[in-house]
Amino acid sequence: MPRAQIxxxxxxxxLRDKGESKEKAARIANAQAGQGSSKVGRKGGKSPxxxxxxxxxxxxxxREIGIEGRSSMNKSQLVKALRDH
Structure with a gap:
């Protein structure tokens, strides 16, 4: 039975069958219905x-994500640790 808000x-x-919450499934389904699935997937910012x-x-x-030994790492080691996390 169709729901008016979906x-x-x-x-x-x-999405519900895949285990998504009711709220998240509704948000995604409604966004894709209004904008198309290809546009919804491309949202978001760019991080350097x-x-x-x-x-x-x-x-x-x-520090925010709790990487151990960070204070003794150089820049390239920090980059590697963050990418591996």
């Missing part, structure tokens, strides 16, 4: 490569 019931059901970050910024990010 614009693409088939997509919603596929870790190679372009300063060592200070890399250390801050490593």
């Amino acid at each position: 614009k693409d019931e088939k997509k919603y059901q596929k 490569s870790y190679d372009d970050w300063t060592k200070e910024d890399l250390l801050k990010r490593a």
